[in-house]
Amino acid sequence: MFGKLKEKLQGFTKSLNKTIDEKAVELDNPEVVTEEQLLLTEETIEENAESKTAAEESATVEEAPIEEEMIITEETTVAGESGDEWAVEEEITAETVNTKTGKKEKVGFFGRAKALVFDREVILDDDDLEGPLMDLQIALLESDLALSVTDAIVASVKDQLSGTRKKFGKNTGNIVEDALKTAILDVMSANTFDFDEFIESKKGTTAHIVFVGINGTGKTTSIAKIANRLQKQGKTVTIAAGDTFRAGAIDQIQIHADRLGVKTIRHQEGSDPAAVIYDALQYSKAHKIDVLLSDTAGRMHTNVNLMAQLEKICRVGNPDLVIFVDEATAGNDAVERASQYSDAVAISGTILTKLDADSKGGAAISIAYITQKPILFFGVGQNYDDLMKFDPVWFVNKIFED
Ligand SMILES: Nc1nc2c(ncn2[C@@H]2O[C@H](COP(=O)(O)OP(=O)(O)OP(=O)(O)O)[C@@H](O)[C@H]2O)c(=O)[nH]1
Incomplete structure (x- = not known):
């Protein structure tokens, strides 16, 4: 997933890591920071998310040596002596089976990374960053990021790296990658919204969700997926076949609904979608249905009449959420459409x-x-x-995973 973006970001990280290695100076007094201290320094949500990532990473880093060290039962490696960034401290707490020998051996569950040894430091200036940041901007643009977004990411990375003293160990570690992750997380977490909590908050009333977007992006399928998800959570669902425009659309959603055992409210092809959705809402309220999912005809954001019809649907149906559906593969086109839909109707969020x-x-x-x-x-x-x-943290980690 995200192969090209991953590749490009790795290119930027590598090239800047090289600069850091070249400019780094050794510290006279290496600094040892415990994992606990590192955790204590977290203040913002983003930093929390980052630290989770770091903890996951350190866990991965730990796993390999620890597996081998499982054979070592009473050896304690002192911080700094291992020659590795992470010093390992052993504590015997349990027995396990050595996968190589098949024998039971005592292992240190506490054979976890305990301290980070900083023995080099670097201060990057704007000149060091100029070239790599330019490359980063191009890499992001080539990966379908809109210009304003690449500007925001590049500015954040620059802000985090420029002029500040960065201490690190034998390896440059995650200085650059963490800055990038923070920048992307910032951009993606601008507004967080928990769909499940929202549905729960509507308990006792019918939550009405209208789905909008252009043709063929997966709107109908997404409605069926959401219906399936809600049913699994014990919610009752109705579907409004609001795409009265495209031939076969009503039957298409009916097929999904039948498979899922969901009631569909439908009118004739070509009828007023606002009327279908209004009826579906009345039905859902009368039958105390938890969630009404309303399909709408796919329409180009440039089609003024159909966009006006969408406004009418939203006025009549008074939805709690308007979800814009588009496909990730559409890249910048999807971004443009999202922007225009968002101007025409108050979208609450996106399914990609x-x-x-x-x-x-x-x-x-x-x-x-x-x-x-x-x-x-x-x-x-x-x-x-x-x-x-x-989950923005999952998303960002996915971009950076090997
Ligand atoms: N691979 C993949 N295919 C998907 C996904 N979501 C939908 N599709 C497929 O995309 C195609 C179009 O999906 P629809 O749900 O019919 O799209 P729509 O937006 O409702 O289209 P209209 O009814 O024309 O407005 C179908 O073949 C779906 O199976 C997805 O997440 N991954």
């Missing part, structure tokens, strides 16, 4: 589909930033369960 296909990842970052509305879910396949609740 087809993340499983060859998407560059840039659209997800850009849409969140440009609409200033959260990404709610990712579509990751054609089955009803192929819907992932959006």
Whole structure:
């Protein structure tokens, strides 16, 4: 997933790490920071998210040596002596089976990274950063990020790295990667929204959700996926077949609804979608249905009449949420559409589909930033369960995983 973006960001990280290595000076008195101290310094949500990432990473880093050190039962490696950034402290607490010898051996569960030894430091100035940041900007633009978003990311990375003293160990570690992660997380977490909490907060009333977007991006499938998800959470659902415009659309959503055992409210093809949605809302309220999911015809954001019709649907149906659906593979086109839809109707968030296909990842970052509305879910396949609740930390880690 996100192969190209990943590749480009790795290129930037490598080139800046090289600069850091070249400019680094050794410290006379290496500094040892415990994992605990590191955790204590976290203040913001983003830093928390980052530290979670770092903890996960350190856990991964720890795993390999610890597996081998499982054979070492009473050896204690002193901070700094290992020649590694992370010093390991052993504490015997349990027995396990050595996968190589098959024998039971005592292991130190506490054979965890305990301290980070900083023995080099660097201060990067604007000149050091100028070239790599220019490359970063181009890399982001080539990965379908909108210009304003690349500007925000580049400015954040510059802000984090320029002029500040960065201490690190034998390896440059994650200085550059962490700055990039923070920058992307900032952009993506501008507005967070918990869909499940929202649905829960509507308990006792019918939560009405209208889905909008252009043709063929996965709107109907996403409605079915959301219906399936809600049903699994014990919620009752109705679907309004509000795409009365495209031939076959009513039957298409009816097929999904039948498979899921969901009641569909439908009118004739060509009828007024606002009337269908109004009826569906009355039905859902009368039957104390938890959530009404309203389909709408796919329409180009440039089609003034259809966009006006969408406004009418929203006026009549008075939805609690308007979800914009588009496909991640559409890149900058999806970003442009999200922006225009957002101007026409008050969208609450986005479902980005087809993340499983060859998407560059840039659209997800850009849409969140440009609409200033959260990404709610990712579509990751054609089955009803192929819907992932959006998690910015997961997303950013995915971009950087090997
Ligand atoms: N790979 C993949 N395919 C998807 C995903 N979501 C939807 N699709 C497929 O995309 C195609 C279009 O999906 P629809 O749900 O019919 O799209 P729509 O936006 O409702 O289209 P209209 O009814 O024309 O407005 C179908 O073949 C879906 O199976 C996804 O997350 N991943």
